Amino acid sequence: xxxxxxxxxxxxxxxxxxxxxxxxxxxxxxxxxxxxxxxxxxxxxxxxxxxxxxxxxxxxxxxxxxxxxxxxxxxxxxxxxxxxxxxxxxxxxxxxxxxxxxxxxxxxxxxxxxxxxxxxxxxxxxxxxxxxxxxxxxxxxxxxxxxxxxxxxxxxxxxxxxxxxxxxxxxxxxxxxxxxxxxxxxxxxxxxxxxxxxxxxxxxxxxxxxxxxxxxxxxxxxxxxxxxxxxxxxxxxxxxxxxxxxxxxxxxxxxxxxxxxxxxxxxxxxxxx
Ligand SMILES: COc1ccc(C(=O)Nc2ccccc2)cc1NC(=O)CCSc1ncnc(N)c1Br
Numbered sequence: 001x002x003x004x005x006x007x008x009x010x011x012x013x014x015x016x017x018x019x020x021x022x023x024x025x026x027x028x029x030x031x032x033x034x035x036x037x038x039x040x041x042x043x044x045x046x047x048x049x050x051x052x053x054x055x056x057x058x059x060x061x062x063x064x065x066x067x068x069x070x071x072x073x074x075x076x077x078x079x080x081x082x083x084x085x086x087x088x089x090x091x092x093x094x095x096x097x098x099x100x101x102x103x104x105x106x107x108x109x110x111x112x113x114x115x116x117x118x119x120x121x122x123x124x125x126x127x128x129x130x131x132x133x134x135x136x137x138x139x140x141x142x143x144x145x146x147x148x149x150x151x152x153x154x155x156x157x158x159x160x161x162x163x164x165x166x167x168x169x170x171x172x173x174x175x176x177x178x179x180x181x182x183x184x185x186x187x188x189x190x191x192x193x194x195x196x197x198x199x200x201x202x203x204x205x206x207x208x209x210x211x212x213x214x215x216x217x218x219x220x221x222x223x224x225x226x227x228x229x230x231x232x233x234x235x236x237x238x239x240x241x242x243x244x245x246x247x248x249x250x251x252x253x254x255x256x257x258x259x260x261x262x263x264x265x266x267x268x269x270x271x272x273x
Pocket of ligand 1: 020021028041043045055056058059062066075076077089091092093094095096097098144153154155
């Protein structure tokens with residue numbers, strides 16, 4: 001694959017297959033690089049749309065960040081190229097597709113599956129934080145599943161290097177921690193909060209602070225109005241872990257490496273990830 005990164009690519013280097021989904025700012029297609037027969041996901045972004053949303057710099061920073069990230073639970077961005085009207089991202093193909101579709105189908109995950117995903121995410125985030133990258137957008141829509149069932153963090157549309165603290169509010173509020181909803185300074189502990197929200201959603205099928213109106217979700221997040229519906233398939237160890245991640249004071253949230261040592265993870269996560 002290192003050859004994939006060096007070369008000047010053009011659309012003619014690829015056979016384009018079926019559409020995989022509508023990612024951010026554009027369509028994603030299954031594609032095969034002709035010489036190597038390497039299967040990839042090709043994301044097509046329209047320059048006009050990037051310009052009008054003023055995200056060209058965001059994309060450039062993203063490509064820069066991604067080119068240094070190598071982790072089994074982070075979807076690879078092998079490279080990019082462009083033509084007159086479009087920018088193309090050459091992405092790793094996640095053979096088992098989108099995690100949120102899987103969650104919709106199963107309603108909720110078993111403790112083993114949920115703990116395995118949370119462990120993989122924690123390891124990927126430890127890796128990112130080690131590179132001074134905080135993700136800030138950990139939600140089911142940005143997670144994919146690889147050929148062996150392993151989780152892949154897929155969309156870095158909003159990842160930043162920790163020195164850049166500017167924050168633009170967008171999309172669902174469900175995953176934002178209090179400090180972001182109150183739009184004050186935040187740091188890597190933002191990702192811990194999102195991990196807690198995800199863990200809850202994997203086990204209950206809905207995010208913890210869901211409400212009909214945005215204003216109610218906002219109020220529930222600020223208050224950390226965390227409730228665990230009676231559910232036999234959810235152990236007290238799981239609730240203990242979630243309660244240690246969804247803490248208002250970001251400095252009091254469980255640290256990522258402590259997540260990996262939590263009894264619920266140790267007892268339920270599949271070490272192969
Ligand atoms: C490393 O993955 C990315 C890295 C960057 C961006 C991106 O758009 N950045 C961006 C775009 C505009 C402005 C600023 C940033 C997007 C992704 N990833 C995706 O969009 C996921 C595409 S869907 C898919 N992919 C593989 N296998 C499947 N089975 C599927 Br379904």
